[in-house]
Amino acid sequence: MKNRKILLFISSVLPSLLLSAEPSAFGAGDLNSPNPYGLTSNEKVILDTKKRLHKVSVKSNNQGNQLDSLRERIDGLQSIIESLSRKAHNNKINLNRQAQENKKNIQNSNEYENRLSEIVKANEVSISQQQHVLNEMSKLIDTINAQYVSKEEFNVLVKDVNNFKDLIAKELKARTKKVPTSNFKSKTSAEVATQAKAYYNKKYYTKAIESYEYLIKKKYKPAYAHYMIGEMNFRRKNYSNAISYFKKSSSLYSKASYMPKLMLHTAISMNNTGDKAHANAFFEAVVAKYPNSAEAEVAREYIQQ
Secondary structure (H helix, E strand, C coil): CCCHHHHHHHHHHHHHHCCCCCCCEECCCCCCCCCCCCCCHHHHHHHHHHHHHHHHHHHHEEEEEHHHHHHHHHHHHHHHHHHHHHHHHHCCCCCCCHHHHHHCCCCHHHHHHHHHHHHHHHHHHHHHHHHHHHHHHHHHHHHHHHCCCHHHHHHHHHHHHHHHHHHHHHHHHHCCCCCCCCCCCCCCCCHHHHHHHHHHHHHHHHHHHHHHHHHHHHHCCCHHHHHHHHHHHHCCCCCCHHHHHHHHHHHCCCCCHHHHHHHHHHHHHHHCCCCHHHHHHHHHHHHHCHHHHHHHHHHHHHHHC
């Protein structure tokens, strides 16, 4: 019963926790996808834990159904045993009664022995049936012991759930981390944007990202801010994060002048994370949509490779 409660907890909490983590990009990082790609390290751990918990959940649910069936069979066998026990008891009474009657009324010893033999045989059959039922119950108990989730498996499951909750909490905390505003209070959003670009040109990426995150919070040119943060993650080789910001930028404004580079860098990021199939699709899209651009030339080289 305790196992089933923890699994019910998993099945109710797991979907909400996974949905709270925003997918990464162009379908990448979507943990609900049949074939997820472009995952961060935390997302990979989440996906692996999700699969492990699902396997244990399925196993426990199957065992729960088997146990319900076994309980019904055991109840039926118990009823049979009770019936056989009553018959054996009645046979014993009849045997005693018959013995008393035979002592009084039956003078023929052969007839007495025949009746006695019949009662003894009936009692032997009843005992044999009881033994068969006990053997069946023993097999059922062995089946339960062999297939049921062990205490060690249950403890591992509980540990996985707790670790999974901690991981999700850290992931959500990282996603909702507040950007310090003390450095920007005296400046307009346009001034912050100018300073952010200056930080970017000097390769002060930490300060630049902080500035663009502030602009996103203020909803000041959010498409461009997401694109710039994506570019800095791309330059730092944080490809999964880069894909995430590129996706958001594209969803906010798909006709921006920087779209050729955004799509090219998305493709390269996917290629570097091992997602060759989606990377090739993006390279081909760059060539098809921007055939005369410098980005298309680079995309053609990747396609040829």
